[in-house]
Amino acid sequence: MSATAASPAQTEQVVLVEHLTGGISRITFNRPHKRNAMNRAARVGIVRALDECRGRSKVIVMTGNGPAFCAGVDLKEGDVSTGDAELDRRSEWTAVQEEIRSHPAVVIVAVNGTALGGGSTLINVADLAIAANEARIGMPEIGFGLYPTLAGPAAQLRIKPKHAAWLVLTAERIDGITAAEWGLVNRAVPREELDAVATALAERVASFDATALEWSKKALWKIPGEISEWTHAIAYGHEIAGELRSRSSALSEGLGRFRSGERNPGQG
Template identity: 85%
Template sequence: MSTPTASTAQTQQPVLVEHLDSGISRITFNRPDKRNAMNRAARAGMVRALDECRGRSKVIIVTGNGSAFCAGVDLKEGDVSTGDAELDRRSEWPAVQEEIRSHPAVVIAAVNGFALGGGSTLINVADLAVAAAEAEIGMPEIGFGLYPTLAGPAAQLRLSPKHAAYLVLTAERIDGTTAAQWGLVNQAVPRAELDTAVTALAARVASFDAAALQWSKKALWKIPGEISEWTGAIAYGHEVADELRARSTAVAEGLGRFRAGERNTGQG
């Protein structure tokens, strides 16, 4: 996979976006001296990067420069505006999570280091995640006398009750290996192997049909998040299949190859 060289002007931006091969893009948080805490400029940069990827990227890798993945919202920044009311609305931290959740591309979190508070929220809202074994993931909010407003609910929806409670109530950090054992991430690898592992995962996912990925992502959020009853879930599965048949020739082509005894993408 080729990686474009960023210009000096680009590297000064709080969020970098690169478009790689085969429908894969990478969004990188670029405030390493602030542990990639998300100030208004970074949040707006994230929204712009997601917009840039819309319609051209099947898979988006999200990662951070330096020792941190993301330390959450920058609490030291006051009420700052971009000067664009619509962008301000979309770059509020809860809205950024919805931008990721509703984006047509599959989002993979490459957790390279510290993921604290809102950084852990990003792991939970990503569709897939790979962490460095040495990463540190936690929620410090209880130490401020707070309940983690986004990170808490995100963990409670994704993790077992006791694992979520441990993160919320102790302010202790877990490493990437523990995060994989708990199901917070799909895989943990040594930090030196993170880029290779994430790139391989992104390439595999991007090898599939774009419409199939987009609608499968929708179904993964819909069930059981909105539909938890069996009959309704199966009915929604049929709706998704009908949408894909109407929107893409990939289904007919794939069935044709199968009937002809040929292998489809992803088959061993």
């Protein structure tokens, strides 16, 4: 998979974005000397990169440059403004999570190293996650006398209660293998295999119809996040199917291939 274009966002240095073939883009956090802690410039860089990917990317892979994935929000930075009130609002850390969650592209995080606090929030807000075995994931906030305001709820909504409690109450870090066992990530692999595995996953997901991916992502957040009752959930599934029929020809084309004996993307 080769890059087809480099983004102007690369000139900002703190966040790099490149658009690859097949509807795949890669966003890289690029503050390795700060363990990719999210200062205002990095948060703005993510928002701008996501904007650039909108309408052109089916899948976005997010990863970090250097030994860390993301050490969370940069607590050493004071209250910094861009001078643009709307951009300031969108680049608050809570708002960045919503930008990722509501983005039409499927977001895969490739957790290359340390992911603390807000870094673990990124894992939970992503649609899919691959971690290096050697990754270290945790929430240090209790050591500061704090409850992890974003990372705590994000984990509590995504993994088992006792696993979330362990992260919140002990401040201990778990490795990628444990994160996979707990369901925090989909898979753990040796660090040297991470990029290849994340790329292969991105290529598989990107082989499917963009509209189907976007609306499937909506459904995955809606159920059980907002809808947990069986009948309502099934009704929403039918609603999604209706949206796909009206917005894309992929469904009818896929059924046609199936009936004629042809293989669709993803079939073995």
